[in-house]
Structures are given as C-alpha cells and as structure tokens.
Amino acid sequence: MEHIAFTLILHAGNARSYCFEALNFARIGKHKEAFECLNESTKELQKAHTLQTNLLQTEAKGEKQEMNLLVVHAQDHLMNALLARDLIKEMIGMIQERSS
Helix, strand or coil, X not given: CHHHHHHHHHHHHHHHHHHXXXXXXXXXXXXXXXXXXXXXXXXXXXXXXXXHHHXXXXXXXXCCCXXXXXXXXXXXXXXXXXXXXXXXXXXXXXXXXXXX
C-alpha cells in the first residue's frame, strides 16, 4: 500500500509541476508549449487516476485495504493536482484572450 501511495504522490506532483510550467509558458506568450505541458499533466493525472481506481475497485470487491495517513495524503495530492490543472487551464484561456 505504501508503494501505491508514493506512486500516486509522484504522478500527482508531476502533473502539478507541468501545470505551473504551462502557466509560466502562457505568461510569456508561448501558448503551444503551454498546451504541451497541460497535455503532459493530463497523462500524469491519468496514471494517478488509474492507481486510485484500482484502490477503489479492490475495496468495492470487499477486499479490505490498509488505509493510513499516507494514503489520505496521496489522495490530497491528487485532488490538488486536478484542481490546479482545471484552474490553470482557465487562466491560460484568459491569458490567450487578453493577448488576442
């Protein structure tokens, strides 16, 4: 379980980093690079989501799993990364509108 939690944190952290890199590119007018970073972020989030789904499916089958603070922390990282992606995507759209 510990390995899954750390892997979730890894992918969520990578996704969040790509999001903020995308925002930095957008701020300097490099919109193509910004969207490439957002796409990379989505790939990382998909990896994290797959891990999360596997945990949920195992639980749904009635197989009890060890839930601890580390797993909760990993879920928190994932949710923050998802929120960052959604907000930054909107911000990039606003930046593009202003620069047009």
